[in-house]
Amino acid sequence: MAPSQLRPVSLMVSLSIFSFIALAAAVTVPLSSTFKYVNEGEFGDYIVEYGANYRVLDPFNSPFQLCFYNTTPNEFTLALRMGTVRSTSTMRWVWEANRGNPVGENATLTFGEDGNLVLADADGRIAWQTSTANKGVVHFQVQPNGNMVLQDIKGYFIWQSFDYPTDTLLVGQSLRAGGAARLVSRFSEKQNSNGPFSVKNGRLQYVTFQSEPVTEEGFSYYLSLEFSTGVNAILATPKYNSTLSFLRLGVDGNVKVYTYNDKVDIGAWEVTFTLFPGGKP
Numbered sequence: 001m002a003p004s005q006l007r008p009v010s011l012m013v014s015l016s017i018f019s020f021i022a023l024a025a026a027v028t029v030p031l032s033s034t035f036k037y038v039n040e041g042e043f044g045d046y047i048v049e050y051g052a053n054y055r056v057l058d059p060f061n062s063p064f065q066l067c068f069y070n071t072t073p074n075e076f077t078l079a080l081r082m083g084t085v086r087s088t089s090t091m092r093w094v095w096e097a098n099r100g101n102p103v104g105e106n107a108t109l110t111f112g113e114d115g116n117l118v119l120a121d122a123d124g125r126i127a128w129q130t131s132t133a134n135k136g137v138v139h140f141q142v143q144p145n146g147n148m149v150l151q152d153i154k155g156y157f158i159w160q161s162f163d164y165p166t167d168t169l170l171v172g173q174s175l176r177a178g179g180a181a182r183l184v185s186r187f188s189e190k191q192n193s194n195g196p197f198s199v200k201n202g203r204l205q206y207v208t209f210q211s212e213p214v215t216e217e218g219f220s221y222y223l224s225l226e227f228s229t230g231v232n233a234i235l236a237t238p239k240y241n242s243t244l245s246f247l248r249l250g251v252d253g254n255v256k257v258y259t260y261n262d263k264v265d266i267g268a269w270e271v272t273f274t275l276f277p278g279g280k281p
């Protein structure tokens, strides 16, 4: 009798060992989700900010697309572009990985099985990385709001581009105490390094750039800065869905909000807020 009484127990043990092995095996990026892009080939045809040349990479979620761009020869930035091909309006750079530390021709962007996202020069020099190796990352995704995320198996964000702004905040993006607490202007249209202007969030826990419908019908939208103190500073009230907006600290030190109306083909961008309407601060 004794051996048969033991059987269910040993079955349970082997089942739990099996599920442990299955779990351990799942905590790498599935091979089909890994990628390696090489910065090579023809440049794109459409008009983009800073008069840049660019090469499009696969990751996208309209109107956002990952690209390499350069404004000076052989100095490339990995960046997220906003705007659609259908619209003939300028496409804009709303996030970038490696300001001030460009990569050259044949640089690579690699998302490996270990879950690290790495931008490296052709000779292997690492210019930028998310430092997320072996942290349970299984998935890379560009979200509909332009946040690029590395997710674990439960969907939690192990890394998100929203935590690393340079001069631009998309809707839903924050400046945080203990995180990226400032925006720094670009040096010039041509040169992508830190410029002289910065905006800090002060001693606040966070300040978030937001867009919300004024009423349920959504005839018009608030564009606002939401402070951790509970204060909500309304910057503009466009009479259309303004979810596709960003706040930018410009080369000239001015702060503007650009809103993209994806129902419009020509002139889809509208400057919906300007901090110093007279020009330079």
Ligand SMILES: *[C@@H]1O[C@H](CO)[C@@H](O)[C@H](O)[C@H]1NC(C)=O
Binding pocket: 040, 105, 106
């Ligand atoms: C990039 O790599 C290709 C293929 O290996 C090579 O033919 C080309 O010369 C390289 N370009 C540069 C600028 O190094």
Ligand SMILES: *[C@@H]1O[C@H](CO)[C@@H](O)[C@H](O)[C@H]1NC(C)=O
Binding pocket: 144, 218, 241, 242, 243, 244, 262
């Ligand atoms: C507003 O625009 C966003 C972004 O295009 C879209 O996801 C959302 O569904 C729109 N809202 C409404 C109410 O149409």
